[in-house]
Amino acid sequence: MMDLDRIPDHIGIVMDGNGRWARAKGLPRLSGHNAGMLAMKEIVKRASALGVQYLTVYAFSTENWKRSVEEVSGIFNLLVLYVDRELAELNANNVKVRILGDYEELPRNAVERLRRSIETTADNSGMCFCIALNYGSRDEIARGLRAIAADALAGRLAPAEIDEALIAGRLYTAGMPDPDLIIRTGGERRLSNFLLWQSAYSELVFSEAYWPDFTPRAFEKAIEEYQGRERRFGGR
Ligand code: IPE
Ligand code: IPE
Ligand code: MG
Numbered sequence: 078m079m080d081l082d083r084i085p086d087h088i089g090i091v092m093d094g095n096g097r098w099a100r101a102k103g104l105p106r107l108s109g110h111n112a113g114m115l116a117m118k119e120i121v122k123r124a125s126a127l128g129v130q131y132l133t134v135y136a137f138s139t140e141n142w143k144r145s146v147e148e149v150s151g152i153f154n155l156l157v158l159y160v161d162r163e164l165a166e167l168n169a170n171n172v173k174v175r176i177l178g179d180y181e182e183l184p185r186n187a188v189e190r191l192r193r194s195i196e197t198t199a200d201n202s203g204m205c206f207c208i209a210l211n212y213g214s215r216d217e218i219a220r221g222l223r224a225i226a227a228d229a230l231a232g233r234l235a236p237a238e239i240d241e242a243l244i245a246g247r248l249y250t251a252g253m254p255d256p257d258l259i260i261r262t263g264g265e266r267r268l269s270n271f272l273l274w275q276s277a278y279s280e281l282v283f284s285e286a287y288w289p290d291f292t293p294r295a296f297e298k299a300i301e302e303y304q305g306r307e308r309r310f311g312g313r
Contacts, residue, residue, distance in 0.1 A: 079301050085257035087131040088124065088300075089279070091271050092117060094263025094287030101287070107151040112289035114155050118163060123293035125170050125204040127300075131253055132206055133177065135271050139213030153187045156210075160190040164197060171203030177249035178212030205253070212249065214273035221247035250275055258303040260296070262288045280306045 092113060099109030117134060124132040137152060167174065174194040181188060191210075224247050228234040245251065255275045259268070262284045268276065282299045284291060 079297050080304055081127070083304055084127050084129055084300065085303060086129070087133065087254050087256045087258075088129055089133040089135070089256040089259040089272055089276070090120070091135045091259070091261040091263075091269060092288040092291075093261060093265060093269075095289060097263065098287035098289045106148055107155075109287075109289060110148075110152055110155055114159050116289045116291055118159070119293050120291070120296050121167070121172070121206055122170070123296055125172055125206075127297075129204055131256075132204060133209060133250075133256065133272070134207070135209045135212065135269075137178075137210050137212070138270055139178075139211060139216045140270065150184070153184050157187050157190050160194050164194050167194070167206065168198050168201065171201045172198060173201040173203065173205045174198045175205055175207045177207050177209045177217075179216075180210045182211050207250075207253070209249075209271065213270040214268075215270060217248050218244075218274060245274070248274060255279065258282060258300070260284065260299045262286050262291045278308065278310050280308065 095109035095113040096106045097109075098112060099106050102108075117136075120134075121132060136156070141152075142149060174191075174197075176191055176195065180191050183191070191208075221244060225234065225239060225243070229236060229239075250272070253275075255277065256272060256279045258281075259272065259276055259279045260282045261267075264283070264285045266281075266283050272279070280303050282302050284295060284299065286295060
């Protein structure tokens with residue numbers, strides 16, 4: 078049974094397996110991404126209802142540009158569709174949208190939708206729905222380090238002041254708690270450049286389900302598995 082008093086504050090999800098879900102059904106990859114978007118919508122609703130404070134979903138990595146132009150632009154079109162369909166309900170549910178990653182590099186209509194969703198939900202106080210888009214941890218850390226080096230060079234910062242908290246404050250996740258739980262669907266057991274700094278002590282739960290088949294009930298099962306873990310943070 079899930080303990081409603083011990084819901085993780087921050088859950089990260091690597092939503093993997095859309096392509097294989099489609100292939101198994103003899104459908105084009107984009108049908109898989111469309112089904113994945115529908116699954117995401119349900120998980121966002123359940124997470125918000127359970128009182129999760131931060132839900133971070135990995136939607137597009139800095140490495141996913143290696144895919145075909147058709148697939149990449151199809152994914153961004155689905156994102157536009159998602160925002161158009163869901164923004165009103167997200168807002169009604171007091172959800173605050175945040176983007177992790179350099180989303181200015183995306184096509185113009187996607188950037189415009191994302192800006193609108195951030196602005197519309199800016200004052201909401203409910204769950205923070207963080208979409209990792211054009212996100213990669215190594216890129217995130219490199220950007221943070223460049224900013225820190227520029228500050229040091231300009232005399233605004235002494236090297237001795239560079240500590241873990243200062244570095245964390247220069248990442249896309251500045252001000253957010255580290256993820257307590259990271260779920261990866263699709264059967265692979267790796268992080269694929271997702272929240273590498275932030276996941277130092279995250280509990281990892283892997284699901285064999287392809288992302289479009291990952292139900293709110295499966296999400297709750299992952300939280301139950303998390304609740305059965307003993308977190309030690311290096312202590313004893
Ligand atoms: C995850 O599903 C979605 C994105 C990476 C955008 P995939 O597209 O990676 O699906 P598989 O891993 O090929 O099945
Ligand atoms: C991770 O999935 C990225 C997203 C879910 C957005 P990938 O499918 O890109 O990861 P690899 O290639 O299997 O490591
Ligand atoms: Mg994949």
